[in-house]
Amino acid sequence: MDVLTMAWHAAGAPDVEPPTREGLCARCGAGGPLIAATEVVSRSFTGYDGWADPGRTGVCPPCAWAYRHPPLRATAHLVTRAGQLQALTPTEVGEHLEVPLSADRALIVPLHPGRKHLAPTAAWGRVTIEDAHLSWAPADVERLAALRRVRRLGFGSRMLTAPAPPWSMLSRLPAENYPALLADWAALDPWQSRRPWLDLALYATVADTGVPPAAPRPRSPLSNLRKARR
Numbered sequence: 515m516d517v518l519t520m521a522w523h524a525a526g527a528p529d530v531e532p533p534t535r536e537g538l539c540a541r542c543g544a545g546g547p548l549i550a551a552t553e554v555v556s557r558s559f560t561g562y563d564g565w566a567d568p569g570r571t572g573v574c575p576p577c578a579w580a581y582r583h584p585p586l587r588a589t590a591h592l593v594t595r596a597g598q599l600q601a602l603t604p605t606e607v608g609e610h611l612e613v614p615l616s617a618d619r620a621l622i623v624p625l626h627p628g629r630k631h632l633a634p635t636a637a638w639g640r641v642t643i644e645d646a647h648l649s650w651a652p653a654d655v656e657r658l659a660a661l662r663r664v665r666r667l668g669f670g671s672r673m674l675t676a677p678a679p680p681w682s683m684l685s686r687l688p689a690e691n692y693p694a695l696l697a698d699w700a701a702l703d704p705w706q707s708r709r710p711w712l713d714l715a716l717y718a719t720v721a722d723t724g725v726p727p728a729a730p731r732p733r734s735p736l737s738n739l740r741k742a743r744r
């Protein structure tokens with residue numbers, strides 16, 4: 515069973531519109547009761563990539579639900595082959611990414627909520643984000659841990675997309691932090707050229723962002739003068 519159909523069953527097999535006839539689903543090709551596609555997607559809909567046959571005029575109940583159930587576009591979800599559908603906060607997504615993603619799970623994570631329908635193309639063992647289906651291997655788990663450590667030092671999302679830590683932040687940290695920090699930063703290198711993985715990791719770790727250390731105060735000539743007078 516594909517991810518979408520499993521999610522639909524887990525949600526209680528809802529009908530968003532009563533089916534009106536039998537036939538083959540335009541999106542997934544499954545045979546059975548159909549709902550008119552015009553009831554499901556708007557006239558301006560253009561996301562027909564991956565549809566079995568966009569020329570057909572009906573979609574099956576799970577496909578109809580995928581396009582007409584707003585929470586699927588707004589919130590991250592976990593689907594399991596055991597029949598679980600669970601909404602997740604970004605922090606909870608991060609918890610699931612602390613282990614490699616197994617083939618009996620699927621994560622659907624709208625990084626830009628509401629923009630695209632992700633559930634119809636979700637796949638087992640993948641994190642579905644906009645325009646990509648990501649594997650999540652042991653190396654990604656390690657990189658995520660490195661990213662969390664760097665974040666806790668106060669580096670924000672935008673800084674983390676740079677190839678090296680910005681000096682403005684580095685100069686505020688004790689020098690004994692440098693070796694570990696630079697090693698963690700280097701560990702993120704493969705993600706610099708695999709931005710979807712980095713974007714997902716940044717989304718899932720926003721809550722880890724530490725408070726940046728205060729910049730050291732430049733000594734003003736005035737304070738030196740005061741000292742000299744004491």
Ligand SMILES: [Zn+2]
Pocket residue numbers: 539540541542543544573574575576577578
């Ligand atoms: Zn279908």
